[in-house]
Amino acid sequence: MAGFRRDRSSIDNVIALVSYVQHERSRKRLSAALFLDVKGAYDNVLHEAILGALAVVGLGGRVFRWILSYLAARSFFVLTEDGPTTRRYTSRGVPQGGVLSPTLFNLALIGLAEYLPSTIKISIYADDICVWTSAVTRPQIRSRLQKAATMIANYLLKQGLSISPEKCALVAFTRKAMTPYVISICGRPISYARTHRFLGIIIDRDLCWCPHVAYMKKRLTAISQLFKFLAGKTWGCQ
Template identity: 25%
Template sequence: FSKIFERITYNRMLEFITKYNIFADTQYGFRKGKSTETALLDFTDYIHEGLTNKHNVGSVFMDLSKAFDVIDHSIIETKLEHYGFRGIFLNFLMNFIKERKYFVSVNGLKSEINTVNIGVPQGSTLGPLLFLLYINDMKNCSKILKFIQFADDTTILYSHSNIAQLKTILEAEANKVINWLSANKLIINFTKTHSMLFTNKRGNLKLLLKLQSINLEEKSETSFLGVIIDNKLTWKQHVQFIASKISKSIA
């Protein structure tokens, strides 16, 4: 019964969110009419437009550490109320989120019962929706960046004709995003976060971004929403990857 009730709650929330157009247009995850395909299309369109205008496009692929597990309950309560979830319904949602109990069982032996005071339940129907509302205002921290978000994956882009200026501006704006994450008690994983420069200019050009005094790894190709992308948008590596998978399946 609890799963059915949770699904009903999810549907009612989604109806409300859709009716009042609450979700940011930068979010493509868990949304009707949005998908990895539309996110990829928006991503490549922005880059193509920049390159067509003889600009260089810098991007930062951000990775969050255990995003669902570190959501602050007081912050999400404030955000839910801001988006119009109030009264009895808000109390129900917070009871669903707060003070969840767990124990570990190994070979019939059970640990003490502990209380979880942060995060939203993974594997639940409501968990992803609550997370999307939690990060919904992220794009407000920058007026000039292009955001592509799919659940907890966030990619930011910026276009400029001068690479040195691109580096300076992208560093400043990316640090605003990191400050927003910190204020919302989300943790960026710098070991998996990396940058990429898209340019038509010749030579081995690099952005060499430094965020929060950390030198960011720069890649010439990366996996983005299941597709291998290179900094020239040739798709060669992805085509080779798919061809290899097909050849193995029919061998």
């Protein structure tokens, strides 16, 4: 878990995935990764799940009561042309933009890694979850990833959360042509992709980085053209 933690960043998760795949490739083993997106994560996490996690990590007493007071009896209303709507109370979600919100959300997912089998590796950055594994055969990989996807969906459900299958992707790290793995979540299939943007980095199945280099080249070219426009001798900024 790297999101919003001291001395941790998104690149740590990317390095963990890439290093694992390269190591397993040197052992002639197949690898695949499942990229999952949590739907409305910060708006839907249950307060009960956060408070339960606080107890698990041993934060009680004054700290527990303070966070309980911070989350309890939260209400909202909407201002319309006809005036404010009826005030409603909510038992889920953390305040958008709150300093504590990322940490409280991380607490709700703190037990997910231990919940999964040891054959599954996982990285978590806020609401972006990636799980990966390796095996000798494709059926083994499919079975492990399908089991992991089901377990994660069940775990998140207890936290008041769910996965957005349409935003998920499955990448098999191989240079060979192959029939896509069939993985589903809540009865909906996960799309098979040759590349996927993971925490700002475009991961391709060959790990050649060509798609990401092309993307960065396009962005940098646009920026350089802007500088040329601004730095003209007879026009632009002075």
